[in-house]
Amino acid sequence: MGRVRRMRQAAIVNAAVFALLVAVALAAHVLGAPYVVTLATKAAIFAMAGVGLNLALGYGGMVSFGHAAFFGIGGYVTGIFASHAAAGTPVLTLPFTVAGSAEMLGIWPMVMVVTALAAMVIGALSLRTTGVYFIMVTLAFAQMVYYFAISWRAYGGEDGLSFYVRNSFPGLNTFAPIQFFAIAAALLALAMGFVALVTRSRFGLALQAARANPQRVMASGIRPFALRLTAFVLSAVIVGLAGSLYADLNRFVSPAMLSWHMSGEIMVFVILGGVGRLAGPVAGAGVFILLEQVLGGVSDYWQALLGLLLLAIVLYAPGGILGLLPGGRRHV
Amino acid sequence: MSDVILDIRGLEKSFGALKATDGVTLDLRRGEIHALIGPNGAGKSTLIKQITGEIRQDRGSITFEGQAIDGLDAAARARLGLARSFQVSSVVPEFTALENTMLAVLGAGGGVFRFLRPALHDPALTDPARFHLDQAGLAGRAAVPAGVLSHGERRRLEIAMALAMRPRAFLLDEPMAGMGAEGARDLTAILSDLRAEAPILLVEHDMDAVFALADRISVLVYGRIIATGSVEEIRANAEVRRSYLGEEA
Numbered sequence: 001m002g003r004v005r006r007m008r009q010a011a012i013v014n015a016a017v018f019a020l021l022v023a024v025a026l027a028a029h030v031l032g033a034p035y036v037v038t039l040a041t042k043a044a045i046f047a048m049a050g051v052g053l054n055l056a057l058g059y060g061g062m063v064s065f066g067h068a069a070f071f072g073i074g075g076y077v078t079g080i081f082a083s084h085a086a087a088g089t090p091v092l093t094l095p096f097t098v099a100g101s102a103e104m105l106g107i108w109p110m111v112m113v114v115t116a117l118a119a120m121v122i123g124a125l126s127l128r129t130t131g132v133y134f135i136m137v138t139l140a141f142a143q144m145v146y147y148f149a150i151s152w153r154a155y156g157g158e159d160g161l162s163f164y165v166r167n168s169f170p171g172l173n174t175f176a177p178i179q180f181f182a183i184a185a186a187l188l189a190l191a192m193g194f195v196a197l198v199t200r201s202r203f204g205l206a207l208q209a210a211r212a213n214p215q216r217v218m219a220s221g222i223r224p225f226a227l228r229l230t231a232f233v234l235s236a237v238i239v240g241l242a243g244s245l246y247a248d249l250n251r252f253v254s255p256a257m258l259s260w261h262m263s264g265e266i267m268v269f270v271i272l273g274g275v276g277r278l279a280g281p282v283a284g285a286g287v288f289i290l291l292e293q294v295l296g297g298v299s300d301y302w303q304a305l306l307g308l309l310l311l312a313i314v315l316y317a318p319g320g321i322l323g324l325l326p327g328g329r330r331h332v
Numbered sequence: 333m334s335d336v337i338l339d340i341r342g343l344e345k346s347f348g349a350l351k352a353t354d355g356v357t358l359d360l361r362r363g364e365i366h367a368l369i370g371p372n373g374a375g376k377s378t379l380i381k382q383i384t385g386e387i388r389q390d391r392g393s394i395t396f397e398g399q400a401i402d403g404l405d406a407a408a409r410a411r412l413g414l415a416r417s418f419q420v421s422s423v424v425p426e427f428t429a430l431e432n433t434m435l436a437v438l439g440a441g442g443g444v445f446r447f448l449r450p451a452l453h454d455p456a457l458t459d460p461a462r463f464h465l466d467q468a469g470l471a472g473r474a475a476v477p478a479g480v481l482s483h484g485e486r487r488r489l490e491i492a493m494a495l496a497m498r499p500r501a502f503l504l505d506e507p508m509a510g511m512g513a514e515g516a517r518d519l520t521a522i523l524s525d526l527r528a529e530a531p532i533l534l535v536e537h538d539m540d541a542v543f544a545l546a547d548r549i550s551v552l553v554y555g556r557i558i559a560t561g562s563v564e565e566i567r568a569n570a571e572v573r574r575s576y577l578g579e580e581a
Contacts, residue, residue, distance in 0.1 A: 200450040202438055202457070205427075209435050212424045219384065219422070220439030220497065221410035230445065 013325050014279035018192065021047070021286060022185055029178040037177040038249070043282075043289040044184040045245045050269035050281020051191045052238030057267070058276030059199050060231040061211030065263050066122065066138030069145045070236040072258030073118055074111045074243025079253035080155060081107045082163040104169045104183070104248070108241060115240030116233050118145075123232035127225055139260060146258040160254025167248050174248070184245050188282070191238045196278055198234065207231050239266070268306075272313060274320030283321045335361045337501050337531050338383070338414075343392035345378060345555075352378040353389065354555035360501055365523070365532045367542045370552035371576055376535045377419060379552065380505050383533070384416050385409045397500060410439060413500030413530070417490040417507055425479030429470055429489050432478050433461035436496035460496060468492035468522065484515035491522060499530045508538040520544055543567075551576055 021040060028036035049071055056062040084091045084100025092098040101107050126137040155161045172179045198204050210217045210224035217224050247253045256262065265288070273284025291309070295302035317323055338360035345353040352375040360366050370376055381387045383394060385406040394401055401409055410416075423432050434457045438444055441456070451457055465474055468488040473481060478489060487507055494502055507523065508516045520541050526532060527547075536542050542549065543563050550560040551572050559569050566572055 197448045197450075200452065201448055202444055202446045202451045202454070204447075205431060205435060205451045206438060206444050209424045209427065209432075212426060213422060215386075215418075216422045216424060217435070217439075218386075218406045219410055219416050219418075220436045220493070221407050222435075222439045222444055223405070223407045227444070 010277070013322060014192070014196075014277075017279040017282045017286075017322070018185075018189065021282060025178065025181045025185070029181075034177045037181055039289055039293065041177065041181040041184050041249055042246075043286045044181065044188045045242050045249060046266070046269055046285035046288065047282040048184070048188045048191050048245070049239045049242035049266045050273065050285055051188065051195055051278075052235045052242060053266050054235075054270050054276065054278075054281050055195050055198070055238065056232050056235035057270055058280070059195075059204065059211065060207050060228055060235070062127070062228055062232060063135050063267075064126075064138045064232070064235075065135045065260065065267070066126075066140075066142035067236070067239050067266050068258050068260065068262035069122065069142040070115045070119060070239040071243035071246070071262055071266065072145065072149065072253070072255070073115050074240030075247035075253040075257045076149065076155065076161070077111045077114050077240075078107050078167070078244040078247040079161040079163055081110060082165070082167055082247075083155075083161060086163060086165065102165060102167050104167045104174075104244075107167060108244060111240050111244045112237050115236050115243075119233040119236030120229070123229045123236075127228050127232065139263070142258065142260060142263055146255055146260075149255040149258055156254070158255065160252055160256075162252045164251060166251055180249070184249075187241060187245065191241070192278055192282075194238075199278075203227070203230070268310060270320075272310065272320055274322035275318075277320065277322045280320050280322050287321065337362055337397055338533065339395040340383065341393050341395075343379070343382060343394070344390050345375075345382060345387070346390060351555050353382065356392070356552070356555070356557055358550055358557060358560070360531045360533050362531055363527060364547040365527050365534055365545045367534045367536060367546035367549045368552055369536065369539075369542060369549060369576065374552045375555040376552055377505065378555075380416070380503055380533075380535060383503055384414060407439075410497060411442075413440075413498060414503060415494040415497035415499035415501070415530075416503040417487075417494050417505060419505040419509060419535075421483070421486040421490060423478040423486060423489055423493070426477060428475050428477050429465060429481065429485075429492070430458065430461055430474040432489055433465055433492050433496050434458060436493040437461050437464075440496060440498045461492075464492045464495040465489075467495055469518070484511050484519070487511060487515075487519060488522070491519075491526070495526075495529065501530050502526065502532040502534075504532055505535045506537060507534070508536055508541050516541060 021044060025037050025040035053067045056064050080091060081101045085102040090097050090099050122141045126134055129137050150158050166174045168174055169183055174180050206222050207227045210227050214224045269281045269284035269288055272287055274280030291306055295305055313320060336359045340356060340358045343353050343356040356379060368376055382389045385404060396412060396414060437457050437460045462474060465471055468491040470488050470492055473485060478486060507519060516538060523545055546563055549563060549566045551558050553575050559566060559572050
């Protein structure tokens with residue numbers, strides 16, 4: 001059935017999309033355009049958020065409209081640790097003392113733990129519903145986190161929280177745009193590799209079966225709920241790490257990272273690029289940033305054009321941009 | 333009574349004013365095919381769903397291999413070895429026949445929460461899956477997506493998946509539905525061999541298949557069992573002839 005060939009083609013497309021992103025950043029660096037390197041970094045970070053959401057949305061069939069919560073929580077954890085490190089005060093004193101940190105390698109594990117805990121709670125409650133109710137419940141949870149951040153004066157409330165020094169990474173100067181890009185691209189590659197493995201594993205087999213036919217999965221002795229919750233948490237952790245990088249990119253976090261616009265944008269990366277395709281969100285985020293730059297210069301209403309493009313994709317190319325390329329059909 | 337694998341006693345289920353299951357007592361014994369027949373709307377599917385745990389009975393008990401299973405959900409019952417097939421083919425259409433069967437192997441064997449090793453290169457899944465596909469006569473179709481299999485092949489795939497569950501009992505809901513005469517004959521032969529693996533509770537409209545296969549037949553009408561007996565006894569039963577078999581027999 002050409003299945004093996006199709007999978008090989010898909011792997012080539014995935015690698016090519018990632019390589020293109022890296023090539024753009026390298027070319028911009030060589031040509032002395034640090035602004036473009038930063039744009040590529042932003043694209044890599046958004047792509048990583050999309051790769052994370054795709055695990056829940058594309059492979060698990062969970063249309064979460066609340067993943068900004070995890071993006072923002074990742075960002076806030078980063079900002080909070082960095083600001084405490086700068087002030088020399090502990091993040092927590094009760095029940096135990098947690099010191100601030102200005103090192104990515106110290107902050108990322110915290111981001112992973114906090115987003116995983118948040119996703120367990122939000123997922124366990126949201127996954128009792130399905131379909132449009134699931135969409136609404138995840139949105140509601142994200143809005144709760146959003147309003148909580150707005151009212152949390154200690155960390156800037158509505159104004160957000162700035163930290164003036166980008167967190168450090170051993171052996172690298174994170175302020176050099178190309179070096180920070182390298183960190184973002186490496187994490188993106190790790191996330192893509194992780195999702196690729198997970199979706200081909202036993203767990204991935206059962207998860208994708210539960211998307212297509214939960215009744216059958218149940219009759220096979222496997223509870224879809226446990227599969228979905230696990231995928232939801234893994235997805236949130238990836239998105240949370242992307243949020244951490246985004247906070248470092250801007251050296252600033254604000255409630256905007258938690259807003260439903262952000263949830264929508266992450267979903268747009270996935271749908272634009274290709275639902276359930278590994279590199280789909282990478283292509284989607286890249287095109288999104290490109291449009292924002294090119295069309296945004298022409299008109300403030302560039303998102304109206306984005307809307308038209310999205311409409312065209314959904315109507316005529318439901319496989320997204322990558323669905324138009326060889327190996328485009330979704331596979332297991 | 334150790335020969336009784338599945339023991340259903342006094343089962344009742346109502347949907348509003350409708351009594352879909354009205355005091356059903358039924359058992360399934362080692363090595364037999366027990367056919368459940370009855371007109372449309374008699375409550376056969378409702379009864380099957382109560383046995384699998386998809387819906388809960390209002391009253392009565394279900395015992396499986398000496399263990400009360402009333403408190404278990406469908407996944408837990410499946411892991412005990414209650415393997416079912418569905419009235420309308422229920423497979424994962426974008427999965428290949430092999431992957432569908434691997435899913436059943438995975439459910440029976442456990443170890444779902446492994447994240448890194450590719451399932452398609454895991455002989456603990458693929459070997460049993462290929463074996464059961466072969467048993468169901470689908471050896472040559474392993475790599476074909478279930479969605480493009482013929483109707484008859486999908487019914488066989490369901491059998492392969494039921495076999496992969498390491499079943500202690502089969503619940504087959506109209507496995508012959510929509511099959512041509514030739515396909516039905518082939519499947520009859522497969523089902524006949526299956527009873528050696530585990531007893532079968534067979535819901536079926538195809539009377540040729542039922543009379544060819546069944547060791548015992550129970551007739552369900554308006555949620556009640558009106559007769560249970562051998563093929564000859566059921567054929568001769570006046571009430572059954574009147575209420576169900578009618579012109580057919």
